[in-house]
Amino acid sequence: MSDDGVLRITGLARAFVQGGRRLEVLRGLDLTIEVGEAVALMGPSGSGKSTLLHAAGLLEEPDAGDIMIAGQNCAAMNDGQRTAMRRDHVGFVYQFHHLLPEFTALENVLMPMRLAKLPADEASARAEQLLAELGLADRLGHAPGQLSGGEQQRVAIARALANQPVLLLADEPTGNLDQATAEMVLSELLSIVRGRGLGMLVATHDPLVADRLDRVVRLQDGCLVDG
Numbered sequence: 001m002s003d004d005g006v007l008r009i010t011g012l013a014r015a016f017v018q019g020g021r022r023l024e025v026l027r028g029l030d031l032t033i034e035v036g037e038a039v040a041l042m043g044p045s046g047s048g049k050s051t052l053l054h055a056a057g058l059l060e061e062p063d064a065g066d067i068m069i070a071g072q073n074c075a076a077m078n079d080g081q082r083t084a085m086r087r088d089h090v091g092f093v094y095q096f097h098h099l100l101p102e103f104t105a106l107e108n109v110l111m112p113m114r115l116a117k118l119p120a121d122e123a124s125a126r127a128e129q130l131l132a133e134l135g136l137a138d139r140l141g142h143a144p145g146q147l148s149g150g151e152q153q154r155v156a157i158a159r160a161l162a163n164q165p166v167l168l169l170a171d172e173p174t175g176n177l178d179q180a181t182a183e184m185v186l187s188e189l190l191s192i193v194r195g196r197g198l199g200m201l202v203a204t205h206d207p208l209v210a211d212r213l214d215r216v217v218r219l220q221d222g223c224l225v226d227g
Contacts, residue, residue, distance in 0.1 A: 006167050006199030007033040007056060012065035014051055025051050027222030028065065033167070033199035038190055040210035041203045043219035049203040050171060052219065056201060057169045058086045070166045087116055091160030093189075095172035097152045099144040105131060105155045106140040112162040123162075130158040134188055150181035157189055168193060168200040174209060186212055 014026040025048040033039050043049050054060045056067060058074055067074045069089055074082060099108045106127055113123035131140060134154040144152050153173065160168060173189065174182035186209060193200045202213060210216045217224045 005032050005034040006037075006070060007031070007201070008066075008068040009056060010066045012052070012055060012062050012067070014048070014055060014060075014062045024222050026055070026062065029219075029222070029224045031056075031201075031217065031224055033201060035197045035199060036194050037215075038193050038200040038202065038213040040213040040216040041201055041219065042205070042210055042216055045205075047219040048222060049219055053169050053171055053201065053203055056167075057090050057092060058082045087112070088163055089166050091163070091165035091168045093153075093157055093160045093168060093170040093173045095175040097144070097156035099152060099155055099159075101144050104141050104143055105136060105147065105151075105158075108144070108155055109158045109162055112159060116163050118163075127158070127162065130161055131155070133192070134158055148181075149177055150185055153177060153185050154188070157185070157192075161192065166198060168198055170200060170202040172204055172206075173202065175204070175206070179208075182209075 009029065009031040011028045011030065012026050013024075013028050015022055015024045017023070029052075041049050041052065055062045058067070065075070069085060072085065074085055077085065100111070103111070109127040109130060110123055113126065128137075128140065131137060134157060136151060136154055136158070139147060139151060144155070147155065153176075170189075174186055177185060190212065192198070202209065204210055215226070217226060
């Protein structure tokens with residue numbers, strides 16, 4: 001891993017035009033996430049948390065600034081290179097799991113590895129290992145509709161980890177779960193992040209989630225402030 005950490009963002013800016021007005025959502029912000037570090041991203045609705053996550057995950061291009069993932073400058077990449085970087089090095093976990101309902105838990109986790117053209121035997125072994133690690137060894141053949149909310153979110157986490165990313169981006173990952181299940185899922189997620197040396201940025205409104213992470217950054221007037 002580079003000395004730049006898992007994720008280094010410098011001078012990130014993003015604006016949108018709405019109703020003839022230019023809205024400066026991100027104003028030259030900086031952020032670094034180190035190996036094994038889990039960072040909470042907080043701020044009121046509309047402050048730009050999702051915009052920052054999308055930019056960090058290479059889902060949309062900023063107006064200015066550099067994004068480095070595992071020491072590679074993504075600002076210099078073309079669309080194909082950005083897609084490959086996103087597929088191979090970034091995992092996404094959302095509030096709603098977005099599992100494919102017609103596929104089993106195992107098949108959902110296999111999907112990213114099939115897109116990456118991983119050999120079938122290796123992909124199956126990795127998917128089974130991930131699901132077992134998340135307590136779902138006996139649920140491999142179950143469709144999402146046969147799983148509880150917590151189990152579905154664990155499948156989504158396994159899918160996010162399928163291609164062995166260095167960076168996890170999570171948007172309210174426990175927001176759709178009851179408190180006891182949310183605490184359990186968050187504990188498992190943090191154990192994986194720290195055990196595997198990933199970096200994670202979690203957008204959340206929940207102070208209980210933020211308190212479990214290594215540090216908190218807040219979006220305020222388009223900039224990041226600590227605490």
